[in-house]
Amino acid sequence: MWNRFAPVLACCLTVVACLTGCDKSEPLSVSQHLDLGWEKLRVGNIDSSRLHFETAVTTASSNQERAKAKFALATSLSLPQITPDVERARKLLGEAIVLDADPGTETAPWAALLLARLGDLRDIDPDAVDILVNPDARDKYREVMTRWPSHPAAQEARAYLVTSLVAARTPDEATEAIRLVDEFVPVNQNSPWSATLLGLESRALRTLGRSEDRLATEIQSLELARKIDAVGTTEYAGNIWGIGIIAEFEVGDLAAARKYYNLLITEYPADQRVFNAEQALKRIDALEATLKQEIALENTAKETRP
Amino acid sequence: MMAIFRFLWNNAALILIAAAFAWAAGTVWTRAARSIEGENEIVLRVCHWQLETGYRDAINELGKDFSDDYFKRTGKRVTIIQDAIPETVYGQFVSTNLIGGTAPDLISVGLGLSNVIWREYLNRYFVPLTSDINRPNPFNVGTKLEGVPFKQTFVDGGRSSYNEELQNYMTVPTSVHAIRLFYNVDLLEKLTGLRTPPKEWNAFLAMSEKIGSQKKADGTQYTPLASSKYHFGVWASTVADPLTWTLLKKADFNRDGYVSSEETFAAIKSGRLKFDDPAIRARYAIITQLTPSFPEGWTGKQRDEAVFLFAQQRAVFIPTGTWDARSLQQQAIDADGKQIFEVGIIDFPSPTSTDPVYGPFALGPKYDRPLPWGGFGITRTCKHPDVAFEFLQYISSLKGNEKFNEIVGWIPVVEGAAIPESLRSFKPTLRGMYGNFAPFVGGETSVRFEQLSDVFIAGRISFDEMVKQYTPAYLTMGEKDYTLAKRDWKRGSLGSEQFLVTMRESLKTVPAERQREMLWRYASLTARRQLFPTVDRAYQVKLIADSGKGSGEGSVQLPAPYELSAAARSRAKENLRKSLAFESK
Numbered sequence: 001m002w003n004r005f006a007p008v009l010a011c012c013l014t015v016v017a018c019l020t021g022c023d024k025s026e027p028l029s030v031s032q033h034l035d036l037g038w039e040k041l042r043v044g045n046i047d048s049s050r051l052h053f054e055t056a057v058t059t060a061s062s063n064q065e066r067a068k069a070k071f072a073l074a075t076s077l078s079l080p081q082i083t084p085d086v087e088r089a090r091k092l093l094g095e096a097i098v099l100d101a102d103p104g105t106e107t108a109p110w111a112a113l114l115l116a117r118l119g120d121l122r123d124i125d126p127d128a129v130d131i132l133v134n135p136d137a138r139d140k141y142r143e144v145m146t147r148w149p150s151h152p153a154a155q156e157a158r159a160y161l162v163t164s165l166v167a168a169r170t171p172d173e174a175t176e177a178i179r180l181v182d183e184f185v186p187v188n189q190n191s192p193w194s195a196t197l198l199g200l201e202s203r204a205l206r207t208l209g210r211s212e213d214r215l216a217t218e219i220q221s222l223e224l225a226r227k228i229d230a231v232g233t234t235e236y237a238g239n240i241w242g243i244g245i246i247a248e249f250e251v252g253d254l255a256a257a258r259k260y261y262n263l264l265i266t267e268y269p270a271d272q273r274v275f276n277a278e279q280a281l282k283r284i285d286a287l288e289a290t291l292k293q294e295i296a297l298e299n300t301a302k303e304t305r306p
Numbered sequence: 307m308m309a310i311f312r313f314l315w316n317n318a319a320l321i322l323i324a325a326a327f328a329w330a331a332g333t334v335w336t337r338a339a340r341s342i343e344g345e346n347e348i349v350l351r352v353c354h355w356q357l358e359t360g361y362r363d364a365i366n367e368l369g370k371d372f373s374d375d376y377f378k379r380t381g382k383r384v385t386i387i388q389d390a391i392p393e394t395v396y397g398q399f400v401s402t403n404l405i406g407g408t409a410p411d412l413i414s415v416g417l418g419l420s421n422v423i424w425r426e427y428l429n430r431y432f433v434p435l436t437s438d439i440n441r442p443n444p445f446n447v448g449t450k451l452e453g454v455p456f457k458q459t460f461v462d463g464g465r466s467s468y469n470e471e472l473q474n475y476m477t478v479p480t481s482v483h484a485i486r487l488f489y490n491v492d493l494l495e496k497l498t499g500l501r502t503p504p505k506e507w508n509a510f511l512a513m514s515e516k517i518g519s520q521k522k523a524d525g526t527q528y529t530p531l532a533s534s535k536y537h538f539g540v541w542a543s544t545v546a547d548p549l550t551w552t553l554l555k556k557a558d559f560n561r562d563g564y565v566s567s568e569e570t571f572a573a574i575k576s577g578r579l580k581f582d583d584p585a586i587r588a589r590y591a592i593i594t595q596l597t598p599s600f601p602e603g604w605t606g607k608q609r610d611e612a613v614f615l616f617a618q619q620r621a622v623f624i625p626t627g628t629w630d631a632r633s634l635q636q637q638a639i640d641a642d643g644k645q646i647f648e649v650g651i652i653d654f655p656s657p658t659s660t661d662p663v664y665g666p667f668a669l670g671p672k673y674d675r676p677l678p679w680g681g682f683g684i685t686r687t688c689k690h691p692d693v694a695f696e697f698l699q700y701i702s703s704l705k706g707n708e709k710f711n712e713i714v715g716w717i718p719v720v721e722g723a724a725i726p727e728s729l730r731s732f733k734p735t736l737r738g739m740y741g742n743f744a745p746f747v748g749g750e751t752s753v754r755f756e757q758l759s760d761v762f763i764a765g766r767i768s769f770d771e772m773v774k775q776y777t778p779a780y781l782t783m784g785e786k787d788y789t790l791a792k793r794d795w796k797r798g799s800l801g802s803e804q805f806l807v808t809m810r811e812s813l814k815t816v817p818a819e820r821q822r823e824m825l826w827r828y829a830s831l832t833a834r835r836q837l838f839p840t841v842d843r844a845y846q847v848k849l850i851a852d853s854g855k856g857s858g859e860g861s862v863q864l865p866a867p868y869e870l871s872a873a874a875r876s877r878a879k880e881n882l883r884k885s886l887a888f889e890s891k
Contacts, residue, residue, distance in 0.1 A: 200841065
């Protein structure tokens with residue numbers, strides 16, 4: 001009896017096992033693969049993110065979808081430190097730019113920006129530890145700015161270009177950086193990048209030794225940041241402390257230094273630098289007393305001069 | 307009868323498993339039943355790792371008060387159910403529930419998982435509180451904090467609630483911890499005649515010597531300061547390190563208010579700073595005065611051994627944090643509930659500005675970094691996030707926080723909230739000096755520094771000998787360490803870029819009304835992680851390169867960070883002259 005039914009039972013079990021093992025769910029759409037891939041990349045699951053992106057590239061049905069998938073795959077191939085394939089990433093980015101070349105495009109500017117970033121991040125010899133930016137990448141940032149001037153990627157490209165120029169610490173490059181900031185900020189006061197660009201300009205002005213302009217720029221950067229950051233997400237203790245320092249040591253504007261040291265004390269009472277700010281206020285008082293004495297002596301000397 | 311017995315015997319394992327299953331199922335069922343909301347009831351599940359009764363009592367008590375208040379306003383009751391999870395399994399509990407979608411409504415954040423994992427969890431499973439935390443706390447109406455934005459009502463200005471990577475306020479804290487010196491009041495009185503120890507350093511030392519010179523009935527000597535390798539770190543950071551605050555003037559080249567290891571490297575290389583600087587010498591001098599009061603063989607002792615020494619009344623003082631306050635007080639009570647000795651708490655002793663040795667470096671008290679505790683986040687699966695946030699506002703309102711911490715025996719996190727009498731001396735000092743001694747650049751210099759420090763602390767070499775041996779090693783190994791640090795920074799910038807690109811992608815799903823805010827956060831984070839660090843690193847590279855150019859022709863003299871330039875001084879004078887002339891007119 002058993003011998004007769006055993007093969008039948010085995011067959012039934014095999015069929016059941018096969019059926020339960022079958023994936024009965026609907027295949028994922030391209031956008032689902034992309035969402036999952038980005039999610040995996042965000043938490044550092046590189047291999048899994050690449051699998052999703054590879055599938056998205058092969059199953060994409062439109063050029064736009066394919067461009068998105070190629071950009072995503074290029075990101076997961078180029079930025080992680082684990083098993084990067086930068087050359088393939090570059091090829092994919094080039095293809096994404098061609099595929100999504102229509103005006104009003106979404107992906108091509110980001111792909112072009114990532115190509116430029118790879119110039120700074122991947123094209124510098126890892127052993128050349130003192131070289132932080134790659135001048136050859138600058139043209140690529142400029143290309144993003146000129147080809148898609150109204151796209152958000154162009155604003156970000158400008159920020160990276162200015163960074164690259166300021167980091168070079170030469171007067172010519174600092175001057176060029178200042179020009180790039182000054183042509184952007186006055187007409188883009190509401191841009192999330194304006195305050196940052198002014199912060200970079202301040203560093204360029206340091207290279208040029210223009211202390212008073214630097215102080216004004218730092219103050220403008222802080223005010224603009226606080227205006228844009230309506231919900232107050234960012235902490236400004238470092239910026240406020242920095243303005244006090246520039247005012248005191250670089251410009252000699254003791255009134256401004258006092259104002260910002262006091263601002264730090266009142267707005268950020270738990271900041272470690274509050275003690276420094278109190279010491280600075282004492283230091284300024286002492287300096288003013290010395291300067292007053294010097295002025296009084298000079299005045300007396302003038303008056304007694306025949 | 308025999309048959310029943312045989313059945314039970316034969317199936318004992320099965321019965322045991324069934325009983326365990328029934329018990330577990332019953333527990334789950336009763337908890338689930340409690341979580342089911344009635345018509346006029348809201349249930350909030352709160353998860354934390356504080357198993358002390360005081361903490362759970364405090365949550366229950368405040369939960370009841372909040373429920374009464376909420377009932378008056380809405381006609382609904384709020385029931386708080388606590389999941390008090392042991393520390394050892396806290397991380398697993400949180401992970402399982404967050405991933406499984408069964409997370410409690412409020413979770414105390416920070417224990418059991420790495421910072422990176424917590425950041426990811428906060429990002430994915432918790433509700434950002436930024437817009438709510440910027441509004442005044444309605445439970446502060448009628449108090450001095452009325453109208454003050456919620457985040458600014460905390461002693462640290464809400465800094466601990468803020469997550470830099472996520473650019474969002476994510477948690478609401480309930481208490482603050484600080485580190486102080488605990489002492490056996492009765493033993494101190496017996497040995498010195500004092501009930502309150504002196505705060506001034508030299509007087510404190512003299513008192514310690516007096517304690518150390520006395521013996522117990524069994525002939526063993528009393529130990530003034532209970533210590534171990536762990537406690538030494540506490541002593542060093544509270545008593546010795548603040549004396550190095552003045553190093554700012556010699557090495558804070560970027561003038562951000564802190565001396566980094568790279569800045570120290572530049573300062574040492576250029577000769578602007580030497581390891582035998584008077585401030586560094588003072589740091590070691592005070593350590594040398596401190597360690598003779600430690601128990602014999604303290605470098606090999608564990609933290610618990612020091613606590614044991616204190617509990618056994620063989621040591622008079624022990625440094626620790628508020629979190630240990632209750633347990634130390636319990637150690638002072640015997641099995642019958644009788645007080646064996648009284649526990650006192652003071653701030654650490656410190657030299658005054660008139661001290662002949664330390665005076666030039668003792669410009670103020672030490673800075674206490676507030677250590678906010680118990681930051682609760684609201685999970686995305688919470689059915690009533692608005693009520694959960696209200697509950698947090700209630701606990702962290704001026705009156706609520708006072709009551710909460712009175713019950714639990716900790717320090718309130720809300721500015722101006724009354725601190726329990728026994729914890730008054732725990733109130734953090736927010737205006738004071740902090741350490742600026744960064745003696746190593748990376749791994750190799752760190753190992754060499756620790757080796758020599760240990761030999762110095764053991765009294766086998768002098769401070770001058772330690773400096774003589776360390777300086778050349780630091781300069782040689784420092785170059786290697788610095789090169790490695792730069793390489794790490796470059797690798798780190800790739801990771802930052804990956805994080806930023808994925809963050810930018812996630813912005814595409816943000817509702818239109820929040821796009822502007824989120825774009826600001828993205829830009830701000832990009833600036834802080836990629837743009838400014840690149841430029842600032844470039845300046846640092848130049849600084850270190852300049853610092854190696856030595857003296858003589860063509861050398862570059864590193865500027866003193868906190869000295870006015872000649873131009874700035876003359877401009878300050880000119881401005882003052884003008885204002886004096888204006889006043890005289």
